[in-house]
Amino acid sequence: MSRSRLAYSLAGAALLAARPALAQAADTGAASATDAQRTMLWFVLTTLVLVLMVFLLLVVALINWMRPQLRQLYDLPTVHDTWSGRVLGLLVGDARLVQGEVRDELLDHDYDGIHEFDNDLPPWWKYGFYATIVFAIGYVTYYHVLKTGQLQGAEYAAEMQQAALLIAATPDDPNQVTTYTALTAPAELSSGKSLFMTNCAPCHGASGEGKVGPNLTDEYWLHGGEVNHVYKTIKYGVNGKGMVAWKGKLSGKQMLQVASYVLSLQGTKPANAKPPQGEKEAPAKAVASR
Amino acid sequence: MQAEPLAPPAALQQPLIPPTSRPAVDTFFYDNKIVRDFGIATVFWGIIGMLVGVLAAFQLARPELNMGTAFTTFGRIRPLHTNAVIFAFVGNGIFTGVYYSLQRLCKTRMYSDLLGKLHFWGWQLVIVSAVATLPLGFTTSKEYAELEWPIDIAITLVWVVFGWNMFGTIARRRERHLYVGIWFYIATFLTVAVLHIVNSIELPVSFLKSYSLYAGVQDALVQWWYGHNAVAFFLTTPYLGLMYYFLPKAAGRPVYSYRLSIIHFWSLIFIYIWAGPHHLLYTALPDWAQSLGVAFSVMLIAPSWGGMINGLLTLRGAWDKVREEPVLKFMVVAITAYGMATFEGPMLSLKNVNAIAHFTDWIVAHVHVGALGWNGFLTFAMLYWLWPRLYKTELYSKKLATTHFWLGTLGIVFYAIPMYWAGFTQGLMWKQFNAEGMLQYPNFLETVLQLVPMYYLRGIGGLLYVSGVFLLMYNLYKTAQAGTLVANEKAQAPALVPEAEDPHVQAGHWHRWLERRPFQLAVGATVAILIGGAVEMIPTFLVKSNVPTIASVKPYRPLELQGRDLYIREGCSNCHTQMVRPFRSETERYGEYSKAGEYVYDRPFLWGSKRTGPDLQRVGQKYPHSWHYNHMLDPTSMSPGSIMPPYPWLFEQKIDYSILPAKIKVLRNLGTPYPAGFDQVAVDDARQQAQGIVADLKKEEIEVMPDKEIVALIAYLQRLGTDIKVKPEQTATAATAAAQ
Structure with a gap:
């Protein structure tokens, strides 16, 4: 054994x-x-x-x-x-070296009929205890005396640095408008639809009719109705007005799929539509003209 | 742990003192009635506490079981469950065992029957007041210390009565030395007193509302020093004391090692008190305090296991009895569960394990192995052993007791395994990134819905466990019917001779000296338990660098404060944390990680300990008011499939402004920098802010009266975690403006 x-x-x-x-x-x-x-x-x-x-x-x-x-x-x-x-x-x-010598000699103790042996501390237990004490001293020394170990702030910084290396650097300037064109392939739109249903429908309604968030089926837009503007709104959100930033939650491709799906809802006139908000825009307004 | 057959030593049969020097023998009577009363209370509250737990368990699987009323919603039910099982079930269990064993170990009746009665009824009154106030939403929100200040005072008084009765009994003992069980009782009494008083210091605002003396990080440190040591000194040390009495009694075997009991007693109480910060790893608590928590938690393994092995090795030579005797079966599983939980605890304290386990159901599994296994099973063993002795008869049915044992064991298995599974699942899902460097499960709800089947299974485990307790109740009832209560049990013991004449005094270990002196022993124990807390708390309170302040963090506006108190009343912190840990997986999900300086006005702190729902520290300004409005009215409208209960009463009840000025005054006294006389204008300020929110909601076509509670709650939620955003946002807007 x-x-x-x-x-x-x-x-x-x-x-x-x-x-x-x-x-x-x-x-x-x-x-x-x-x-x-x-x-x-x-x-x-x-x-x-x-x-x-x-x-x-x-x-x-x-x-x-x-x-x-x-x-x-x-x-x-x-x-x-x-x-x-x-x-x-x-x-x-x-075995004596691990579990100690069990002499089973009774002590002169009698508490309501309870007697006590005075057997050795089992060596495995005793040396285990010493080992944890050594670990504890080593632990505190490592982090706070030698300061070799990374404390949580440094650990976080390192984690973020590593992530930045792994993820391709994308230009991440909110003022930079992208130059995508809306996707039209049915497969893309159907992925867009399923993403919309899980993530957007609670606020914008299952048919984009608008609930907490604005109606997405009319020609009126608060933050621009061109696909790259919709994309930008999805990506960075609208701070203070409740539009969540989906950057980091949806991939670039997914955001484009959702944006394209949203634009495909134009003019569908769903039931219970929220009244228009924002400015009226023609659906296919070019980026360059802004 | 091996079953070496061991002949009973001849020494047992010999009288310890030669007959010639034997002093006069006193005749006296043990008080069994008080033991019986505490025993009944244990079973009664046990069943109630566990049934409430089963309800809470199924509420997480089926939100409609919140039953649509404020009083039955999870946020108020869960504290009721924890308080009932800890303080009512285990508490009465402690007193049952202590009142039985202390009399016998001291060879005297309890010091005072009257104090015993006061203790009994006082404790039941405290429990009843908890049952009355917690569902009504009167809570401090500090875990296992939720009861408001008048009840805190009542607890202190009852505890003093208990201590008085205990030390009185010890003072009148006919036994020179204190048995190891009593050392544990003394340590329990003293430490619980210190913990309860220090953690409960609060300034009353009204009869059932108060604010903690401590704020933010400091409050968190004090609370988890308390919370961890409530486990140590309410659920562990008294039960070790009970184990040291009832296990050798039931097994008929001598305790394995006296010296092991000395070493593990002192090391356990000294080290335990330091370990509290392991509840706050990767939070805004200073790093050095976290590291102390980790180091001491690891050192706790051996002292805890010292108790386990002294228990299990005491059973050497009695393992054949374990096969027959349900009392011993319960004890073996109890001690084993204790060993498992006290090994797991230190492992959970390692930061890399904690990073996955914390805030998940893993912790729930961990505490229930301890609670159901160790506390529950040892209580059942004790009651099955006691009842035939109190009623001078045989146990009504061993078979039924064995059935209870298997039901209970099965219950623990059905409880623990799904919760471990749920814990690993959720902990890993939260952290999972996909190949594109984005969260695999950005929608928090997705990680919750994975767990619902586990929540069902755990509820079934709970049902199995509590059904066993019904068998226990029936068995004890039938036993009591078959016999008659020996209310006053006759006993005889020689009176204590003066120390100089006592032949026992000269011989033996140096520790024997201390065992003859309860006062010195108590002082020693007090010193041992004060050191750890003092070293961790004093610097956190006095050294400013431990909580770096942030200039942009401002006190709550009055309406936000009202909303915060509603958040406390509804027990939101039972499911939502306010602590974004410094992990990429959390900052991606929630936003910037939490800083100590953000919490300086939080009385009490609301970091939470379990994320059944997402963290809320950065929820402020994330959604529009209307989102919160709809969400609180029907969570599934904004989060389809959500298991959060709806809060319709917030839309009907009016904000209670009557004590708002008093709240502001109390907070000002505690150091919140409200301007002088602000309490006079606080209500106006609140109404003004409410008007703003109502106007915003109106734009979203939601009509609400400004004096409804929902408005205050929205004000608070929208403020959460926004103070540190103020600056960067302003500079960003300025930069944008400049660029255009």
């Missing part, structure tokens, strides 16, 4: 030791890697791991085979209570 556990932990330690090498190799490899090199790397690593495992198995088998002799060695009084002796004790599976 304890032997197999030992084998696992040793294997784990070997893997941990191998990890930095692996990461480095992957780093340098990735830049100029050809597939052959990568295959070679994996081959070498796998072989290494296999060799280590065989080695470990041999060690375990050796310990198992030599157990009686090791046991004798462990039982020598000059060895038994030394540190190396204890390691040996763990190897030969002396």
Whole structure:
């Protein structure tokens, strides 16, 4: 039992030791890697791991085979209570080292018939406690004495920086009007419709008739009715008037699909339409003329 | 944990003191009636508290179960559930066990029958007043401390009565040394007193309204110092004390290790008190306080497990009895649940785990493993063990008790697994980005609707669990009928000889000295529990850099304040947080993360602890007034499928301006910089702001009277989190104007 556990932990330690090498190799490899090199790397690593495992198995088998002799060695009084002796004790599976000596000697205590033993603190518990104390001291030291660890503000900044690297930089100036043309393909409009239903219908009505938000089916627009203006309104919202910014919630493509779907509702005259708001615009007003 | 067969040691049979030196034997009577009364109250309130919990559980699955009245809405029902199960069920359970065991461990009757009666009826009165006020919306909103100031005072008085009776009994003991159970009782009494008083300091505005002495970050720190240690010193230490009495009694085995009990007692009470900030990881609480919370939470594993292993190892040689005896079955699961919950707690305190688990149902699962497993099952074990002894008869049906055990266990499984599932699901959905770098689930509701099936299952788990308690009630009732109450149980014990003549005194461990001196022990325990709180709180209060102020953050306008008090009354913070954590997934979803300086006028703080609905810290100005108007009237109109209950009464009830001037005065006294004499004009200011909102709503074709509560609530919601936006927005507009 304890032997197999030992084998696992040793294997784990070997893997941990191998990890930095692996990461480095992957780093340098990735830049100029050809597939052959990568295959070679994996081959070498796998072989290494296999060799280590065989080695470990041999060690375990050796310990198992030599157990009686090791046991004798462990039982020598000059060895038994030394540190190396204890390691040996763990190897030969002396349970006392983990759970403590259970003497079960009663104390001179009697509380309403309840008696007490005074058995040792189980070593696994005691050393576990020490380990958590070491962890706690290390934790506070790492973050607040050495100041190596990132506290939440720095962690957030790093996360945002990383995100900025991953996401293609798009010009993000709210005053920059895009130059899209409205989509007309039925597939695009139907995606636009389903997005509209989940995200826009609560405020603008299922048919765009307007509820909390304005009617989207008439020719009157508060923030421009040309597709790029609708797109912009969707993307950045209208602060203070309740139009939510969908940037970050919908992708550029999705916003264009919704904008195109909205424009496809022009003139549908749904029931319960909200009265017109804003300025009247011809549907296909060009951007350049503004 | 192994079942080594162990012959009962011969020493047990031998008298501990040679017969020649035996002093005169006193005859006295234990008071069993008070134990029985507390026991009945435990079962009664347990059933009520759990049924309310089942209702709350199903309300999350089916919003129509909010039943359309203010009094039965989740935001008011949930605090009723938590208060009832913690203070009424577990509270009465503590007193049942303490009143039974303390008399026997001290070999004396309780100090005063009258104090016992005062304690019993006083505590029930506190509970009744909670049942009366919480559904009516009288609440401080601070979790597990929701009761308003007059009830806080009543709790303090009853607690003093309890302590008086307990220390009186200890003073009259016929047993030289205090048993480990009593150390835990003493620590419980002292720490709960300190926690309750410090956390409840508030300035009354009227008979049932007050404002917390602390604001924002400081209030949050005090509250979670309290909240965490309510778990520690109301749900854990007293129950460890009960375990140390009832487990060796029921198993007939000696306690495994005296020295383990010493080490784990002192380390537990010392370390527990520091761990509160782990409820506030990644919030606006200063980093150093958060880190202390993490470090001490990790160190809590061993002290907690010390209790678990001392309990489980005490059962060595009695595992065969566990197969037969439902009392022991309950105890084994209780102690195991304690071990699981106290290992999970420290793991949840690690920041990377907390980042996923916090604000989700994972936490709900975690506390219920502790509450249903540890507290519930230990209570049931104790009651099944006690009743035949109180009534001098056999338990009516062991079979029924075993059925209860399996129903309860199944209930815990059905409760916990769906909640863990829900927690992981939601925690991961909130954080999921797609390949384009956008939130995979930008619509919060989508993450909620995923959980509804889990909410059903958890409700079923709760039903299973509470149905077991009905079996318990029936079993205890039949047991009581079969026997007669031994109201005064005859007992004999030798009187205490002077310490110098006591042969026990010389021998033994150094800790024995302390066990002979309740006063010194109490002082030691008090010092141990004061250190952690002091180290965390004093700098947060006194060092200014811990709460950097923000110039643009201004006090609430009177109407907003009224709206905020409605938010508190309706218990919105039971489901909505006001704390955007510094994660990209949260700033993308909600906006800028929360800063300590934003909360300096928040009395009490309303950060919340569970996000059943989305965070509201940045909801101000996000939607038009009409959105909120429609949403509060019928949440599904704006969020199709929403599980939020409607709040129609806000559209009928008028804003209560009568105590507004008093509110302003109290807040001014607490340091909110309202100008002098502002209380005189506050109502006018509120009415003026209300007119503005009404006019805006009118543009959206919504007609509402300016004195309706909904107007105040809208005013508050639209203000939320907007103060720090003021500057950048103005500069942005200026820049735009300049560009054109």
